[in-house]
Amino acid sequence: xxxxxxxxxxxxxxxxxxxxxxxxxLKLALRSADAELARHHELRMAKQQAAAAAERRAHILQxxxxxxxxxxxxxxxTGSVMTAQQGHFWLSITMCGPSLLALATLFVxxxxxxxxxxxSARAARLAxxxxxxxxxxxxxGTTGAGVV
Numbered sequence: 001x002x003x004x005x006x007x008x009x010x011x012x013x014x015x016x017x018x019x020x021x022x023x024x025x026l027k028l029a030l031r032s033a034d035a036e037l038a039r040h041h042e043l044r045m046a047k048q049q050a051a052a053a054a055e056r057r058a059h060i061l062q063x064x065x066x067x068x069x070x071x072x073x074x075x076x077x078t079g080s081v082m083t084a085q086q087g088h089f090w091l092s093i094t095m096c097g098p099s100l101l102a103l104a105t106l107f108v109x110x111x112x113x114x115x116x117x118x119x120s121a122r123a124a125r126l127a128x129x130x131x132x133x134x135x136x137x138x139x140x141g142t143t144g145a146g147v148v
Contacts, residue, residue, distance in 0.1 A: 062110075069107035076100050098123040 018026055080096035098120035105116065 065107045065110060069104045072103050073100055094124060
């Protein structure tokens with residue numbers, strides 16, 4: 001281990017150099033170091049305040065997203081029930097199905113992936129196909145064996 005690698009030796013050597021100088025030089029150096037430390041402290045405090053403000057804004061954004069998602073979900077569920085009561089089942093399924101989940105995910109998580117949107121569209125198509133009325137099966141002949 002070299003003598004310059006040891007922090008205690010380096011500090012002792014620095015103190016020895018300052019001891020050889022007149023005290024006015026030390027006072028001047030300490031005054032300039034104090035001003036430099038004050039500037040660094042102000043900069044650190046400003047960065048901390050900016051980070052705290054950014055964190056507060058992010059929190060407010062997250063909470064407002066959750067509140068908006070809640071309101072949209074309640075409105076869509078209410079609209080779904082009202083349209084189902086009027087007999088528009090395909091619209092009801094569309095409002096309370098995958099689109100509801102996609103909007104809630106978008107507002108709460110603040111992201112949406114292409115895979116999730118494709119899966120949502122596929123689920124909506126399946127729900128609409130299931131909600132469409134099917135034609136009754138017709139029989140031909142008297143035996144009932146010829147179901148089309």
